[in-house]
Amino acid sequence: MSSNIRPSGVFDTTYSDDIALNRTRGEKAVSYGIVALLLLIPLLSLEGPFGISLVPQSLVGTIIRIAILVISVQGLNILTGYTGQVSLGHAAFMAVGAYSGAYLARQFGFSFWLALPTSALFTGVIGLLFGLPSLRVKGFYLSMATLAAQFIIPWTLRYPLEHISNGSRPLDVPVPDLFGINFGADGAMYYIVIPLAMALSLAARNISRTRTGRAMISIRDNDLAAELLGINVFSYKLQAFFVSAVYAGIAGCLMAFHTNNISLEFFAPQVSIELLAMLIIGGAGFPLGPMFGVAFVILLTQNVIPALVPSLYSALPSLLPFLAPVNVFAALNPLLFGLALMIFLIVEPRGLAYRWEILKISWKIRPFSY
Amino acid sequence: MSSVKLHIDDVSLSFGGIKALQHISFDVREGEIVSVIGPNGAGKTSLINSINGFYKPQSGRILFGGRDITKLPPYKRAQLGISRTFQNIALYTNMTALDNLMAARHLHMKSNMLTGALFIGPAQREEIEHRVIVEEIIEFLEMEAIRKSIVGTLSYGLRKRVELGRALALEPELLLLDEPMAGMNQEEKEDMARFILDIHEQRRTTILLIEHDVGLVMDISNHVVALDFGQKIAEGPPAEISQNEAVIRAYLGQENG
Ligand SMILES: Nc1ncnc2c1ncn2[C@@H]1O[C@H](COP(=O)(O)OP(=O)(O)O)[C@@H](O)[C@H]1O
């Protein structure tokens, strides 16, 4: 989208310049700047080596949570955003990653480093299995099949596999032993999760702009025409299910080792819906969509809505006198989230990343904005 | 005489009671431009859909380069070298013209999810290699100015051209064109006819062309097949077909009715 607009005076002389991600010095500087800033943050918190608290400690934890969700939504973006297969079971795949990682660590003493890739691959295989219906059904019916995953997987974990999952009770996950040092605090986890989220985001971006990604986008935009280009549609749908589940598995496993305590509620159906909402708000099919979406929704649900709820609650009796405020209180959060989502879909159905592209273009062609 | 590239052997296709194709047989020889003409609903699109695998004829066989492809799925036929355009254009409207053509290099590219994810190395080299090939097609079809335009924003005539470019990017041995000039103005039609002739000459591609405009067909094809109500009513060199009673009747009948 933005790739066709450049500041005047910037010309690509080779195709490798033309396909580069950062095409101008400014773009490069901004990218590196963001990476550097992110890597600095924990050092400037109270638990950092300098003992200064320029950055509140809680921010470190929040960024880790955001990064883990970004990994998960990147996976959803490959399946839903690029390949066009709407999944309502993404949280269930995160559960597979979380519980298989925990099981490997608890039962076989797998280190974090071994548990992570193993559980990711295992989750990928489970994702592949639930992608099999895409041979026969598509669109709405396929979404129903992914919803089945959202019920089958947690149920299987809760009952037949109760000895592994601890059923409906929380399960302890060993504190990972990273770099030979036992890190309980957020600090070390930060330096694992953030670079991983960056690398996996870059990998997703690269997939989307090369052969596999173009095949997936072709399937999304017109699956008949995709066949005509010699694309084995079913094989690429399965690949999308696989890699999307791998991302979910990594995110789930990271979550398990970060929180050291997991519970099936973390992976409930509404979490799948929230992940999908994040993707849509951020911009499905845009590389930056997952980052924008996760950051926006976290900000909304953890900062904006909680700030609004008390005043709304006290205003309720005068606004809607026929309602008993106690009954409404618990519903206010999801209600406001739903409302925000609705407004969002009406105002910018293509998501924040799309808006961002438009902004970038008008910045590049300044001062002529026509 | 050159060898038979496409052999249509007694192909019949029906949809419920509608007989879209009835016992159709004809050959397309290597390097020829063969045109299929006929009034609306004659079965022309059904024929192309049967050749590229979107429709499965109830009886008959289709041989491509001597190989029976009747039962192959569409993507396997594409792999063998059959490429097409659609009567109502089926481009990827959210992609740029360039990406549409790059997507069509699928069969000639090798990178997979892993090398693609890494990008640096084989995938990047491949991107550049194929970009060069795609740029040749862009130049050939005079699409330089629209290379990075989102296809959905282009005019009808230009979209038809991008679709032709996408079909060419597969480097097909057989190109199926379903009414490539329909809905175009005279100038665009002439451009398109020139492109088709150039493809034929420079790339030696065998072409099966469906066209409504009989005059144009007679100018550029080696051989013409005329369909009406799913039946082959005539076949032969253009000069012969334009004099053919049955063909004239089919077209006049349509104009009067
Ligand atoms: N998918 C389909 N389902 C039902 N009928 C079809 C289908 N495709 C074509 N037909 C019918 O087959 C006949 C031939 O159509 P078509 O091949 O599109 O003709 P043409 O391309 O020559 O105008 C028409 O009567 C049309 O209605």
Ligand SMILES: [Mg+2]
């Ligand atoms: Mg037709």
